[in-house]
Each structure stands twice: as structure tokens, then as C-alpha cells.
Amino acid sequence: MSEAKIALTVSYLLNLEESQDGFKHITxxxxxxxxxxxxxxxxxxxxxxxxLGVNSLGRDYVILGAIFLLVQSLIRYVLLPQIFKRQFVKYQLGKSQQTVELSQNVFKVTSQTHERSYAYSEVKRFVEGRLTYVVELKNRVVIIIPKRILTEPQHKTLLENTFKRI
Structure with missing residues (x-):
């Protein structure tokens, strides 16, 4: 059996900003x-x-709406990013190197602990973020690929076209 020709291989370590960008796009x-x-x-x-009027019952609705809006903003823009940063630092998520190899029919994801091959038909969603590309598979596996590692324009085009055609 012949070995599939590898079109692109990228190895990388994610930093905190890239992880946050990918996490934001996937959640x-x-x-x-x-x-x-x-x-x-x-x-x-x-x-x-x-x-209803700010002097009567309406005052309670205004206060309730303002409190809800404040709590939602605090959770989304302050609490969740802080929790993510703490988990990232605590478990040193960025210290594990990951490699993605694209070939004709499958792509392979290799990390320190395991190596997995996936068919392109398993890709559920491909999102381009500000700092990263996010590939979500049907089995809920998420692969975050930083844009900074794609130094040549043809590599960027190859990666985008490979996953956008799905």
C-alpha cells in the first residue's frame, strides 16, 4: 500500500491569546x-x-434589567476570561506541542500523548478567527491552529481551501 503524500505539515505551541481566540470562537x-x-x-x-414609569413599579424593572445586564457583562468579559487564563497557566496547556499533517484523504493530529487520523468528512465546522483557525469535528474534538505558523501564503490558502470545501 502506498503512503499518502503529505501536502502540509505544521507544528506549533499555542500561547494564551491564541487559545483564548480559539476558545471564544468555539463557545x-x-x-x-x-x-x-x-x-x-x-x-x-x-x-x-x-x-411603566420610573416613579412606580417601573423602577423595579429598570433596576432588575440593569442588574441582569451588569452580571451578564461581568461573567462574559471578566470572569470567564480570568477562569480560562487560570486554567491555561495551571495546567500549562500551551506547553504541549501539536502537529497537524494534511494529506489527500485524511489529516493527522499528533500531540505528546497520542496520534489520531481523521477523515475530512468528520469536520463539522471550520472558523477563521483573528489569531487562529478552529476546526471542530463531529465527535466534538476541537483543533486550534494559530495563523502565525503559516508563514507562506500558499500554506494559508491550502489550509483554508482544504477545510472550507467540507
Missing amino acids: LGKKQITQFITPLISVGLIIWGFY
């Missing part, structure tokens, strides 16, 4: 509409409170 970026529902409900409560 918050999944359903664009759902990340706006709870803030819209909070704003709706505030508007309803002003409609």
Missing part, C-alpha cells in the same frame, strides 16, 4: 443569535420599566 461564536438573547431581554426589561 461564544457557535450561535450568533443566542449570545444576544439575554442582553436583549435585559434591555427589554429596562425599556418596559421606563414605559
Whole structure:
């Protein structure tokens, strides 16, 4: 049996900013509409409170909506990034080297602990972020590939075209 020709091989260590970018795209970026529902409900409560009148029952709705909006903002933009940073540092997630090899029918992901091959048909979603590319597989495996390692334009084009055609 002949060995499949490898079109692209990239090895990398993720830094904190790249991990956060990939994590953001895989969690918050999944359903664009759902990340706006709870803030819209909070704003709706505030508007309803002003409609009822700030001197009566409406004051309670305005306060409730403002508290909900503040709590949501704190969780999304302060608490979750701090928790992620703490876990990243504690478990030294960026210290494990990962290698991705693209060939004609499959791509191989190698880390320090194991090596796995995946068919391109197993790719569920491919997202291009600010610092990374995120490949999500149907079995919920997520592969984060930093853009900085693709130094040549043809490598970037090859990677994007390979996963975007899925």
C-alpha cells in the first residue's frame, strides 16, 4: 500500500491569546443569535420599566434589567476570561506541542500523548478567527491552529481551501 503524500505539515505551541481566540470562537461564536438573547431581554426589561414609569413599579424593572445586564457583562468579559487564563497557566496547556499533517484523504493530529487520523468528512465546522483557525469535528474534538505558523501564503490558502470545501 502506498503512503499518502503529505501536502502540509505544521507544528506549533499555542500561547494564551491564541487559545483564548480559539476558545471564544468555539463557545461564544457557535450561535450568533443566542449570545444576544439575554442582553436583549435585559434591555427589554429596562425599556418596559421606563414605559411603566420610573416613579412606580417601573423602577423595579429598570433596576432588575440593569442588574441582569451588569452580571451578564461581568461573567462574559471578566470572569470567564480570568477562569480560562487560570486554567491555561495551571495546567500549562500551551506547553504541549501539536502537529497537524494534511494529506489527500485524511489529516493527522499528533500531540505528546497520542496520534489520531481523521477523515475530512468528520469536520463539522471550520472558523477563521483573528489569531487562529478552529476546526471542530463531529465527535466534538476541537483543533486550534494559530495563523502565525503559516508563514507562506500558499500554506494559508491550502489550509483554508482544504477545510472550507467540507
